[in-house]
Amino acid sequence: MLFLKVDHLEKSYGGRTIFSIESLYLYDQDRIGLVGRNGEGKSTLLSMLAGTADPDAGVVERYGSVSYVPKLEELDSEISADLNGKWKLADQGQDQISGGEQTRRKIAQALTSNANVLIADEPTSHLDVAGIEQLEHELQAFKGAILLTSHDKDFLNKLCTAIWEIEAGQVTVYEGNYDAYLKQKQIETDKSQREYQEYTREKNRLEQAARQLKAKSDGIKKAPSRMGNSEARLHKRSAGVQKAKLNRAAEAMETRSRKLEKKEKPKEHEPIVFDLAEFPALHSKRIIQFNGSPVKVGSVTLKQHVNGEVSLGSRLAIIGGNGSGKSTLLNQIVNHDPSLTIAQPAKIGFFNQHQENLENNKTILENTMKDSPYNQTFIRKMLARLAFKRDDVHKKANVLSGGERMRASLVKVFLGNYNVLVLDEPTNYLDLDTKEALTEVLAASWYDHICDS
Numbered sequence: 001m002l003f004l005k006v007d008h009l010e011k012s013y014g015g016r017t018i019f020s021i022e023s024l025y026l027y028d029q030d031r032i033g034l035v036g037r038n039g040e041g042k043s044t045l046l047s048m049l050a051g052t053a054d055p056d057a058g059v060v061e062r063y064g065s066v067s068y069v070p071k072l073e074e075l076d077s078e079i080s081a082d083l084n085g086k087w088k089l090a091d092q093g094q095d096q097i098s099g100g101e102q103t104r105r106k107i108a109q110a111l112t113s114n115a116n117v118l119i120a121d122e123p124t125s126h127l128d129v130a131g132i133e134q135l136e137h138e139l140q141a142f143k144g145a146i147l148l149t150s151h152d153k154d155f156l157n158k159l160c161t162a163i164w165e166i167e168a169g170q171v172t173v174y175e176g177n178y179d180a181y182l183k184q185k186q187i188e189t190d191k192s193q194r195e196y197q198e199y200t201r202e203k204n205r206l207e208q209a210a211r212q213l214k215a216k217s218d219g220i221k222k223a224p225s226r227m228g229n230s231e232a233r234l235h236k237r238s239a240g241v242q243k244a245k246l247n248r249a250a251e252a253m254e255t256r257s258r259k260l261e262k263k264e265k266p267k268e269h270e271p272i273v274f275d276l277a278e279f280p281a282l283h284s285k286r287i288i289q290f291n292g293s294p295v296k297v298g299s300v301t302l303k304q305h306v307n308g309e310v311s312l313g314s315r316l317a318i319i320g321g322n323g324s325g326k327s328t329l330l331n332q333i334v335n336h337d338p339s340l341t342i343a344q345p346a347k348i349g350f351f352n353q354h355q356e357n358l359e360n361n362k363t364i365l366e367n368t369m370k371d372s373p374y375n376q377t378f379i380r381k382m383l384a385r386l387a388f389k390r391d392d393v394h395k396k397a398n399v400l401s402g403g404e405r406m407r408a409s410l411v412k413v414f415l416g417n418y419n420v421l422v423l424d425e426p427t428n429y430l431d432l433d434t435k436e437a438l439t440e441v442l443a444a445s446w447y448d449h450i451c452d453s
C-alpha cells in the first residue's frame, strides 16, 4: 500500500538548490534509511515529508498518518508510566534529563502513536548501546513504514530494506541495506571512472590523430622553383589531392572526437580535515585529580564517589549508560568544581552536546574568530578544510544543519587557546568522513582529551 508520494519537490536557500526531486514513493513495509553527507538536505527533506515545513515547489501526498521524530530540539512533555517502565526512563525533571533520555522519550511516544509512517531524524544520536538495541527491536516490530536518517552503519544494516541517498540535490534509491548500498555505489563509481578514462583516452587519440594528419598535410611541399612548368603543374595537382585527402581525414577525426558521448569526470569529495591549534604548554604531570566526591544533579546523587586522575598527555573516555552522569561529571570539570583539583596551567576548551559555544545570530566565521588567537586568513583556511568554503563561512549558526553545527562548534574549540579538551559526545550527527577526520586529529594530537561517547 502506498503511504507517501513525492512529486517534483524543490527547496532552495539563498540561491542554493538544496534538492530538486522528481518522484519518491514510500510503501507500507518499507524501512528506508536516508543517507548523505552533512548539509545535503536530509533534515529539510524529512520535515517536508512529515508536513512540518513547506517546499518551494511540488507536492507530498500522504495516504496515512505520519509520526515524526525530529532531531533533538523539542521535547514533548508528558509520558505515560507504562512507556516510562518499558523504556526504563529516568524519573527526573525535564531540565535535568540527558540527551539520550530525551531521544528515548520521543521515540517511545512516536512508536506508540499507531501512525502508518514513522519518520525519524537521527534517532540513534545520544543513545547508549542498550538504547540503540532496544530501538532496533522496537522498529523491527513496528507495523508501518519507516523512513529515518542515521550515520550509524550497523543500525542501518540491521534495519533497512532500501537506502535513499541524497547528493547534490538528487535522491537515488538503492535496494537493500547499507552494505548493499555501498557495494552498488562502488560498482557505479568504478563504472563511471572506467567510462571517463575510456572517453578521455579515445578523445585524446582522435585529437592527436587529427593533429598528425594536419601536420602531414602542412608538410606537403610546393613544387621546387627549378621544376619545369608542366612538371610543376603535375606536382601541384597531386600535392593538392593529397592535402585535401589528409585535411578531410583530419576533419573526420575532429568530428568523431566532437561526437563522442561526453562523460563527466566523477566527482571526488575533498577530504574533511580538522586542525588543532598550537597550545599553551602544560608543565604539570597531574592535570585533574578527582577526590572521591559524588556526582550530583540537584539533590539526585548519580555516583557516590569519583576517584582517579587525568595525567599529562592522556586521552580519557568516560563511558556509561544514558543518564549515568557523564555530562554532569564533564560539567564539574569545566566549571572547576571545588571537589576537584585542577592544575593551574590547564586551559580547558569545552565542546558540549548542544554546541553552546556558538552564538546563533553570529556567522561561522564570527563565532570561530571570537576568542581565537588566529587571524581571519588562517581561520578561513581551516574552515575550508572542513567544507566551509567561500560564502559558507558567512552562514549564521542558527541555519546550520546538525553536522555543520557540530563542525563549527568543534573547530571553535580546536582553534581556541586551550591545552585540555573536554568533548561531550563530539561525534553525534557527524557523517562518516567527518567522524574519521575527527578521530584522526584527536589520535594524533598531544592534548589532554576527556571524551564522553
Ligand SMILES: Nc1ncnc2c1ncn2[C@@H]1O[C@H](COP(=O)(O)OP(=O)(O)OP(=O)(O)O)[C@@H](O)[C@H]1O
Pocket (backbone or CB within 6 Å): 013, 014, 018, 036, 037, 038, 039, 040, 041, 042, 043, 044, 045, 395, 399, 400, 401, 402, 403, 404, 429, 431
Ligand atoms: N534558513 C536557512 N538559510 C540558509 N541555509 C539553510 C537554512 N536552513 C538550512 N540551510 C542549509 O541547508 C542545508 C541542508 O540542511 P539540512 O539540515 O537539511 O542538512 P542535513 O543533510 O540534514 O545535514 P546533517 O547531516 O548535518 O544533519 C545546510 O547546508 C544548511 O546550512
